Amino acid sequence: MAYATHSGPIAIAHRGGAALAPENTLAAFGRAVALGLRYLETDVRLTRDEQLVCFHDATIDRVSDGRGPVGRHTAEELRAVRVGGEPICTLAEALAAFPRTRFTIDVKEPAAVDALAAVIRDPAVARRVCAAGAWDGQLARLRELAPDVHTALGWRTLTTLVGCSRARVRVPQWVRRAAYAHVPVRLGRLPVFADRLVPGAHAHGIKVIVWTVDDPPTMHRLLDAGVDGIISDRPDLLREVFLSRGLWHPMGEGARA
Template sequence: MMSVVFISLFNVPVFAATGETATTQQQQKIVNVAHRGASGHAPENTMAAFEKAFQMKSDYIEIDVQMTRDGEVVAIHDTTVDRTTNGTGFVGDFTLEEIQQLDAGSWFDEEFAGEKIPTFEEIVDAFRGKIGILIELKSPELYPGIEEKVANILMERNMHLPNNNKVIIQSFNHESVQRSKELLPNIPHGVLAGMSWADVTDEQLLEFATYADYFNPNRNMVDEELVDRVHRSGMEVYAYTVRAQEHADQLFEAGVDGIITDFPEYVYDFSGLNE
């Protein structure tokens, strides 16, 4: 599936009879990543959000994984459950049974009352082969061994094999990315970069490229020069997090390879339009 940023949901370009323009060819290469699922439309990191992203024809769902007290890998962004559930406390202090008793949907809208915090295995089993999965190891320093847990779940399902091109693993913890890459050498990995990396050097990018396939920066860092430098280092750029159409348009102009967004409609799918 190939995706394209566009100005308006109703402003669909008409292709020339002589063929696609270079601009259109560039647009069609942009990968549409649904941030925590289609989290602008459903509660983040829930099956409802992931299913919505699939329905909206995203290329990937992005999920955050952490670990419960009894060693189960679950999808949740914050290190506490306070913001996105009706509970309080740290994720790592709950057993799986306890954390799945929480309501992870009502905070977003009563329509989603009763949504649960899903396990990584549930997500993989429901969506592998249907949509790509971008896995963020969230605060892995809090969860020793989470890289191995994730690797084992993927390997049990043969998702680590070279012909599987729909899984990516990333983290802000670059040591964790290195550990994961050693365990899963055939799976592409990415380093996430916040604003502290705004002045990243070419030498640092080349170092990242020894174990990472993606340099995924905060959108506020991104300009055409950064994208060009990342590309010269041999990596691709998936920028985060888009919550407005104008920001998607700016990233398109900068030449990014993918856009991570709460609203998949801001990165529109034109696959099949010219068939």
């Protein structure tokens, strides 16, 4: 069961569907799976005892009842912390809890690369994973340590792809270092994604995944432009858009162990 093996665009629940349940928790992942999603996105941070937890921020202050940097706590200590009433889980727990899902993993810090390779050392697990959110060298190292993993473009190649599309110049061949480009629809108020990016990426065999998109009109516009996937905090709305276009591939039964 490899990442993005079926044809057509994919629907990805951002942080498990952060608008529907506490972000990056087993509850969020479970709700997205219950909706029928096959793809879950999460962030990973390294704990003091070098475990990977599903968590976005460098500190736990914003979303939890705890305080301080993630890296000052052990995984066991973080288990007692609550995010909207839900415990913080490790990446290994999330992968094991939902064995029929694919995970997009945003690597939030360089030190997490080796730890991620250890978690996905089993080729069957690595094939379910697409890593993103890191520099090209870090993702290259991950591919060396876990050859079966999928990755998105690193920051340098992604910036080149986006820059070429906005300048309307040809994308250089060397950009094709990974099979996916995870492109923000905007950064703050600055638009990043442009429709013309899609043919430039597709010319090099790169699939375009756009984040984070929570309104149906933008979802429809992106699908009209030919994107290969959308990451959303509202997997319920994304599901409805896919259903309306005949693109929905439900997870089916037995998604959670």
